[in-house]
Amino acid sequence: MGTSRTTVGDAIQTQLWPIPTAAVVAALLLGVGLPEVDAAVGGELSPTASEWLFGGDAGAARTLLAAIASSLITVTALTFSLTVVTLQLASSQFSPRLLRSFASDQFVQVTLALFLSTFTFALTVLRTVRSAGAGDQSEFVPKFAVTVAFLLAVASVVALVLFLAHLTELIRVESMVRNVHREASGTMQALLSERDPGVGDQPPTLRPPVDAVRLFAGGDGFVNRLDQQRLLHVVVDEDAIVRLDVHPGTYVVRGTPLGTAWPLTPGSLSQEVADRIDDRVTGCVHLGFERTKSQDVGFGLRQLADVASKALSPGINDPTTAIHTLGHISSFLCDLTDRDLGPVLLRDQDDRARVELARPDLASYVDLGLSQPRRYGAQDPQLLERIAQVLLDLSHRVAPDQRPVVRDHLERLRATIDAQPFDSAEQTSLAALAQRIEERLGPPSTQTHGC
Known part of the structure; x- marks a missing residue:
């Protein structure tokens, strides 16, 4: 249930409309209700309190409210334009995957909410202002409401200045990769437990029998979330064992295998039971048209690798950005060495392994972070x-059973270096750094592997 709430919260957070829409509704209600308060208590205010409220007549109130409404809708349009330009810049200059981070920026959402709510409030209050007319119609000026509209307008001016400063900070590549790194680290800490130093990454332990039935995807898209508690309930209810070969971040195609299922006791599943398990397990695998950070530890690393790769493209040609991003990649990969990676088992109340969920190991993450920038x-x-410095950093952090991962990428890096026409000074410098990594890792024969 907690994971479900996180996924829904992430989906709402990455949209620009929920907070501004809620603010508009609240402003509309306040614009209707506050003049009623004015009408009820306006004549009972003390002279001291009245001095702090709007003191003009109906004409002045209309002029002020109209000016607030017209100026705020213009400022709102400007803010939307600047936001769209920023999104376009982030998509073309850095990575389309960064648009989720921009859209989820709460400062932008709150600023838009303030502008739109001020406009809505001023327009709603404007309809209640009444001038003295023929007959018994008396003048009505909602002093409370007009004063609140004035304060909201002042707050909007301050917010506009802060928004421009925030936007300038937001489009800096240093800020973008820092924010992505921070989000990725938060996901990692929430989903991956601390690694037991005495235990290596565990290989898959549930081996399906030859007559195990395959489970197939019911749709197309990225795996956004696996409902683990519901999945465990399904296998216990069906007296079965399930092994899923997909994980959050994987793209699946309708009709392709998700995993396998077989009975807990020796035997085989009937076709009816197999179809029912297939249908129920498919309902535990939630798909989406894009990757999200809710259960996908590698999504942030994918974004960082995209920024580095885009910076190295001939159209951008910004290796400094790629080098800067590799620093964040190094930090994230080093933190991953302290986490429990590889497949995860879900156990029933009798401590029997009933579900095995695929999960990337350290080699997959290192390959994701370094292969494309190296190429x-x-x-x-x-x-x-x-x-090479990233690999050196990793060589200081990895456990003995993880050293082959670093060694493999070191050999690939050496092959890349040897294939380039670098001058002797560059070759010497790179060779010396590679040698430092080799010395840190030690001879291959001395490495121990986790069981």
Whole structure:
């Protein structure tokens, strides 16, 4: 249930409309209700309190409210325009995957909410202002409401200044990769437990029998969430064992295998039971048209790798950004070495393994973070030096059973370096750094592997 709430919260957070829409509704209700309060208590205010409220007549109130409404809708349009330009810049210059981070920025959402709610409130209050007319119609000026509209307008001016400053900070690449790194680290800490130093990454332990039935995807899209508690309930209810070969972040195609299922006791599943398990397990795998951070630890790393790769493209040609991003990739990968990676088992009340969920290991994450930058930056010795520094950082953090991962990428890096026409000084510098990594890892024969 907690994971479900996190997923729904993430879906709402990454949309620009929920907070502004809620603010508009609240402003509309306040604009209707506050003049009623004015009408009820307006004549009972003390002279001291009245001095702090709007003191003009109906004409002045209309002029002020009209000015607030017209100016705020213009400012709102400007704010939307600046936001769209920022989104376009982030998509074209850095990575389309960063648009979720921009859309979820609460400062932008609150600023838009303030502008729209001020406009709505001023327009709603304007309809209640009444001038003295023929007959017994008396003048009515909602002093409370007009004063609140004035204060909201002042707050909007301050918010506009802060928004421009925030937007300037937001579009800096340093801020973007820092925010992505922070979000990715939060997801990692929420989903991955601390690694037991005495236990290596566990290989899959549930081996399906030859007559195990396959489970197939019911739709197309990225796996956004696995409902683990519901999945465990299904296998216990059906007296079965399930092994899923997909994980959040995986793209699945309708009709392709998600995993396998077989009975808890020796035997085989009937076709009716197999179809029912297939249908119920498919309902536990929630798909979406894009990756999200709710259960996808690798999504943030994918974003960082995208920024580095985009910076190395001929159209952008910004290796400094790629080198800077590799620093965040290094930090994230080093933190992953302290986490429990690989497949995870779900157990029933009798402590029997009933569900095995696939989960990337350290090698998958390191490959995701380094392979594309190494390939696209193969001709830049400074970038290759930074990748070597990432491997050196990892060599200080990995456990003995994880060292083959670093060694494999070191050999791939050396092959890339050897294939380039670098001058002797560059070759010497890169070779010396590679040697430091080799010495740190130690001879392959001395490495121990987790069982």
